Amino acid sequence: MYSETVARPAVSRATLSRVAADASVSISTVSKVLNGRMGVSDSTRARVEELLRDHGYNRRNSGLSVAPLIELVFDAIDSAWAIEIIQGVERISRENGMSVVLTESGDRHSPSPDWIDGVMRRRPAGVILVFSDLSADHKHQLRVRNIPFVIVDPAGDPAPDVPSIGSANWSGGYLATRHLIDLGHRRIATITGPDDMMCSTARLSGYRAALEAAGIKSRDDYIVGGEFHHEDGIVRGRELLSLPDPPTAIFAGSDLQALGVYEAARAMGVSIPDDLSVVGYDDLKIALWAGPPLTTVRQPLTEMAEEATRLVIRLRNDTQVDNLRIDLATSLVVRGSTAKLVTS
Amino acid sequence: MYSETVARPAVSRATLSRVAADASVSISTVSKVLNGRMGVSDSTRARVEELLRDHGYNRRNSGLSVAPLIELVFDAIDSAWAIEIIQGVERISRENGMSVVLTESGDRHSPSPDWIDGVMRRRPAGVILVFSDLSADHKHQLRVRNIPFVIVDPAGDPAPDVPSIGSANWSGGYLATRHLIDLGHRRIATITGPDDMMCSTARLSGYRAALEAAGIKSRDDYIVGGEFHHEDGIVRGRELLSLPDPPTAIFAGSDLQALGVYEAARAMGVSIPDDLSVVGYDDLKIALWAGPPLTTVRQPLTEMAEEATRLVIRLRNDTQVDNLRIDLATSLVVRGSTAKLVTS
């Protein structure tokens, strides 16, 4: 019966021999499955893995079977963005007696094959992925070993049973655009992030919704895309400002892009905020330091990281965890880069 | 002999029997000590504990005696500064099949007591400290276990046998000041970092040397100190610009400080670079993005981090390593925040 495998009393420890007996195989075979050795048929391996999981098998007696480690995986550690996440994860981990293993996967969609081997060796208490998704195989391996994982700001739309921490991207896009509209702007362009990321598309959708609500038709030539980097802000900003009918306001997909727009504007003699209003996204520290200070949508990165860490620890410790998907609120921070449109 | 403790083979795993043999007691006794059971005299317990530590005994499994881990310790992960270091360490570690454990010590002088316990449990291949120094006790513990460590940008003047990676701070200070002198400036102020950090004092010394070489007397009221943060740049910048005889150029101790000076100048209606030239230090990405782009002393942070990682790996693998103290070159990057002094 199903309930039998789930409601295992856990009074007595799970051992290889127990699992072996349940699976009707030898102890050696179970050991091989456990250590990923070859010489086990796929069907047997699957059956044994299933049973290992059901038994909640815990790598050698109950003592210290999991290392006090949290794995933190970035697709790229390439901006001040990452710092805020790292800080949040590190702090909460430390408060819970955990250390942080940091990995740069180099690929947005899945960490390298080597990575999972290292994780299996280290047996961390949990895994936190930023942006990166996991391959089905990796997810399966983690689940078999009972290692919980959480995705921060998931790139695609993750499966419903994958715990994730996000933020209210649609609202962010809406708020930013609405703010510009309230200032009198009508020609409002936006620079988005990559198309395949949910956060980008949600923000774009918020942007469109705000325009529509104000009765402004959205224009395709005012919607340009790129990565979230500074460079993209420069290039796309220049393109937008070179249009025959240039926008009077730009909603950038990130603070870095917004600073790129600053640079493009500077190079073209366009003054911010007099000739052009700019809104960023993220509220990194540099947003405050820019000249003029950047109006931006505050995304609580550190809080998201902290929440993700707490969630992954809860998933490890508690049998039942609610709220597997948490979205934190975004808010608009108005500074000096946006101004009332002066109709000349 | 010194070399004896260093040249521990570390080839085979630590086992109870090995420790027992060394301590001339039975395996059972060691087991009891390990598990805090009674029935062991205080003297024996102390001796066994000592040996367990020396062997780096690490509680069952884990096969190898050293984990493929590099410990990276910051006093504070609080600026874009850290990103560049982290990236460098992570990249080289990964290339060498290592993962990175990141810790924020919260204290510039020595990581918390808990920290060393974690390190001993993990048995990393090496430790990289940024800024933070180590207590004599921690150094001893690491040396006994044959875990090499490297200090990046050492705060104080480290002992001669402590491997370290620095940069040419004196030259950096000299170059920056010289550049300002060459532009015709005579009233050149500087904002330093903390007094107790070697990098600060070396830069200050370079600053003084450049002034002296040009026959300019250094003024005490032009030398102000603070932390390396943005906030300090604002406060100190405002102070300097409020002097009855304000400087026409400021050499800041960091890019963050320099951006703080930008803000102070903006608030006081002082234009950069027309009324005030500013030189930063570090060449973070934001230096390029600032308006105007910041003239700064490039400190090769990523290269320093990479070099530190390579060094720590060499220290682990090779019996003999030369060049325990490496200083990388600094260079001046001239951008838009410095200009010829216009004598009015």
Add this chain to the structure above:
DNA sequence: CGGGTACTCCGAAGCGATTCGGTGTCAGGA
């Protein structure tokens, strides 16, 4: 001096897990 007691420590048994050599099975080829 003899016997009891408390303490320290060891040896052997036993357990969980890994590993290696070996066995059974099955498919393909002569």
Add this chain to the structure above:
DNA sequence: TCCTGACACCGAATCGCTTCGGAGTACCCG
């Protein structure tokens, strides 16, 4: 039909560790 090699799986040996009973020893008290 038999041989052969690949593969899946098992059993026994072994390893690392814990535990328990008991031996050795020092000390105290009569």
